[in-house]
Amino acid sequence: MAKYLRTDAENGILTITLDDPDASVNTVSPDWVTEMTQTIEAARDDEAITGIIIASAKSGFMAGADLKFILGEMQGMSAQDAFAFSQRATAMHRALETCGKPVVAAMCGFALGGGYELALACTHRILADDAAAVVGLPEVNVGLLPGSGGTQRLVRMIGVDKAMEALLEGRSYTPATALEMGMVDQVVATDKVIDAARQWLATEPDPTRPWDVKGFAIQQSNGLLKQSTAGIFTMVTAKLRSKYGDNYPAPISILACIFEGMQVPFDKGLLVESRHFAHLMTDPVARNIIRTTFVNKGLAQKGARRPDGFERRKVGKVGILGAGMMGAGIAYSAALAGIEAVLLDTDQATADRGKDWSRKVIDKLVARGKTSEEKGAVLLDRIHPTTDYQQLGGCDLVIEAVFEDTAIKADVTGKAEAAMPADAVFASNTSTLPISDLAKAFSRPGDFIGLHFFSPVDRMALVEIIMGQETKPETLARAIDFVAQIRKVPIVVNDSRGFYTSRVFQTFIHEGMELLREGVAPELIENAAKQAGMPVGPLAVIDETSIELPLKIVRQAEAEDPSYRRPTSADVMERMVDGLGRPGRKGGAGFYDYPEGGKKHLWPGLAEEFPVAESQPDVEEVKRRLLYVQSLETVRCLEEGVLTHPADGDLGAVLGWGFPTWTGGTVSLIETVGLETFVEECDRLAEAYGDRFLPPEGLRARASVGEGFDWS
Template identity: 60%
Template sequence: MQNLKLETNADGFALLTLDAAGQSMNVVNDAFLADMEAVTAQIAADDSIKGVILTSGKPAFMAGADLTQLVQSFGKLTPKEAFGFSQRATAMHRGIEKSGKPWVAAINGLALGGGFELALACHHRVLVDNPKALVGLPEVNVGLLPGSGGTVRLGILIGFKKALDLLLTGRTVAPAEALKLGIVDEVVPAEKLIDASRAWLAAGPDPVRPWDVKGWVPPQKKGLTVPEDSAAYMMMTGAIAQKGYNTPAPQAILSCVFEGLQLPFDKALAVESKYFAKLLTDPVARNIIRTTFISKLAAEKGARRPAGVPKSEVRKLGVLGAGMMGAGIAFVSATAGIEVVLLDRDVPTAEKGKAYTAKVQGKLIEKGKLSQDKADAVLARITPTDDYALLEGCDMIVEAVFEDMGIKAETTRKAEAVIPASAVYASNTSSLPISELAKASQRPDQFIGIHFFSPVDRMGLVEVIVGKQTSKETLARALDFIAQLRKTPIVVNDSRGFYTSRVFRMFIFEGVAMLEDGVEPARIENAAKAAGFPIGPLALLDEVTMELPVKIIDEAARDAAMTVNKYTIERGMPVLQRMIALGRGSRKAGGGFYEYPATGGKRLWPGLAQEFPPAAEQPDLEELKKRFLYSQANETAQTLEEGVLETPEDADLGAIYGWGFPAWTGGTLSYIDTVGIATFVAEADRLAKLYGSRFAPSAWLRAKAEKGEGFYPAATAAAAPAAKELA
């Protein structure tokens, strides 16, 4: 057995250690299941073994399912096969429970998903007292549910309300809360973990679980007879319908717990496996796992880093501009252990930027997530100044000054007069072409774009823009810097708006185009949220200001250096111009599409009906959702065709983590694959005839559709579960 080590002792208490060969962490996969099946049968047959302590030989107990294996199975497994996959793990856990020997899980570190389901199958759980030893069932976050007894056991152990809170949020809990909730039985120091487990076994516990005792009755066999329980279920159903009906996992979890608490134990497990099989064969889970786990992890491990370039490290960083972006970049860099020179036009402005770090730290200290001494050490790494001379010795510069070509050029010249010849110069810009900005540099091969997202300390994505003369060494060093910050990079080629800003504009401008078409404002906002966007386009424009996108569009139109200006917009500009003329260009200006009263929440401005009268006949919700999704997906395909994007992974990561494209889609290109490229092209043609050429597929995309070529290998939507296979 390559994944396990079994040691027997004179006292009859065996030690079974999870230790997957060649892996940094234990995961649930076919090899693990085979080993566990074999060792469980061996233990059950060995009369000398009186009990089992199950622990891990790695820092973490077990991370859960091997998601890479799951992604590879999408589109290949039938619902019946997926059901069998779940039932195999379920049977392995039942083998533990019915082995006739008491098992105790000595949880020495993080235990999530299938790893915590394994612990739940044990008769007793002892958890190490370490804040990093998080436990939970976060499967909902990847579009799945616990598939080997997690929903059933959790519901029985702690009741449906507490169970659903954990299962529907996917949140993980630290030892103290785990003990309070009742999902572990003891919390002990690391050095006492095995001794405490052995002591429990020595007390001679009953190896029969309550649900295996003859005459056991499910907690809610007679149904929801308690009114408050019925009301709680109804409220949860409503909340799911309102916030997550694009993702089937929450509904499936709710059904599993509801049904599971009314059924005999093994029947409840079978029901759980059926719901799991439906989710596993649904494209939503594939999309979420592929982008938010597989692609994200690959990007963070250097998937786009040029080969053959030695690893580098930034020890001293110059941040030019101490506004919101510069202050955020300084904070995350200092937190990563980098010395930061934060420069602005005068010292008070620079000090204000440094104060942002103290403000964020204060909140973390209040929550107990940061100690004062560590906060002080981070703050001491930031030097606020207005003196360019202090940039001497910097390994890298990140310029975050005002979005103006002239100001950025002047800043570049001043900094390069001081910094070492080996330093990398990065511009944090969201739309200005890097190759144009690099013209102010004496060494354009060391010039690159690094586009952070605001707020920097909370947004994990970084868009790296390669200019026409940017060297592969410079790209590698930029990616090494982002790795130091523990952020997720995507790499794109130079173009006006690059990728994220260019496609994001399609979202906000589609919203104002709808308003121009006579769609009711509330209907526009609700359609965006129903599609899965975190905020409606009108509310978002109030926050970013309407002047900003108008200014960017106008600058792009005037830019003679752009022989082909792709940063245009077909519809919606008159709406923004009218709102600005009315003095309602943003929330900061006092109000925009919304009013912001001193008391109570924001509300749509009543004057919108007069300025943009609603049409007598309103479109249905599905049509509006499709307009949002298709306009952005089609624009993304164009950026890939033009070579701005080089990989579908970068496209999807940028969409989800850059501007909040719905995670259930897997990203803009995954959305096309899910719809089916031929279907997408046909529907895009229909939308183009009705609403404008921004929806029209290119000849390149049509050719791909004719050949049935998706953006990912074997890009076909996973087959929908066939009910008769699961009957």
């Protein structure tokens, strides 16, 4: 009995309607492939059927395989299993396009991944002229490639140049662009899609695909210079390796599928694709990317850490104390979500400048056609700059975003509490100061919580929610609801100095400075970090944030915590700030020089201040040190209870400070290396470079019994 499909035959035309009863979106699954194969075979053998239309009962045509399903299938899958997994859907698509009947994909809404591969296997593609209608093959974004003919059909349909763009960039194409690219054959009004499909079938088109006709040749490149096919692909491969290094295998595999597929008949090209797909399916990179940036990110957005038993609530009005860059960004994000935002500062001019920041963001979006002036004006009307604390009346939430100074924070907290409703939540946007200490300035510590945003707020997805010692579960639930309301990703951590993200990120910059102190060449430090997948090197990033800030944190920790161990990198910071007057970019000079009108570059004087050793470490060793030190600190946060779930550690690392996506995050990196191997390597690093690399006992115990992290 059919489950995923509904079929209807009329006047020789079979309409196959995709309609998964258990989901709001049609997705590819083994059962669907089986049912589709049976339907195609029956249509092939039915002489009364002269043409086939494939449509959808959903608002979208079809997506690819559900990523949770893919992630589950990856566990323990062999290369042979992955190859067979690809070949099943490939065979179904091949059966469709060789069934001897013309087939039309009548697409309303999106057709992405496996959904667009289904359309590619049809003889003709019609797309609705609708804002929600897009087509594309985004598999590269999850570390995979189209595994059921996408790399082979698309290059034969639209040529090498355009196919490489679509496959390597993983973009979604609007109807007009898709028609121009040749990715669809017709674009018609939404209510005319089925009629257009019937009209095309009425012309009695030849169902034979061009690549099944003897003498077919793939369109060669026009935009990549006139050179041999091998020359083109050599050049593109070099560009990809320059961009991704060896960290992301999917782009190189996609390119190989195109190049190798061009040299062989179509059916052999499908085998080539399945082999490369099998390699990626069994490589940990795809698993890491899918688990963290799609599955766990999606679960976090839906409230994975939200305590049960509390009604979901929305914020109608939010107060923001401090109209600097951070406060202005929070106000913009709130207004974008339809929330009234009171933006308060000590003088009206500063508050107005905070609102002007949002105006500049909107002006750029309008100039790029991303929004309209009317929508921008409505958003700006929701932001109310003021110096009057009484304007906080009626706020459901007040967020403090002033300087990282306990006394200043306590002052504005007291003033805000006097004006805000008695049932409103108060949050501090601190990145380092303990929430439990800040909560002492608030008479209702159970309603006090940390909301650590990341700069620039309008572009950074993460919000680190920090539970104080007395924070109530209901307050956490309301904070998670707010973060979801402004469409950001929450992770939940418990109170401690530096919390999670600031604490672990510090290890990256300190290790970079320690390498410099040891005599490792600055260029090697910076390039190794980027080769490992970090967005920038540790010396560059500390220049941007200022060398003074981590030095202040070290000195504050030394003064307040007798057990705190001063990092040797503090010597480097003191020399740079106190001795040389080079505090970072804001001060005009740091580890880098910033010539006016020129490109920044490493300061040549570093070689004199920190002499380069004659013997330099291997680049892999530098990469290991920079990555492993962050993973170790994450495990310490887990074992100390600062982090409550490894998924939050990974999300915080990838979304918060740009830990390499290919790793899946600081915890997933350990699993990628293997716990036993990771512990052995860390013991070696500890012996060579210091106790900071010693694995925590909990991690050592897990490794000794072959136990992984608990992701449940």
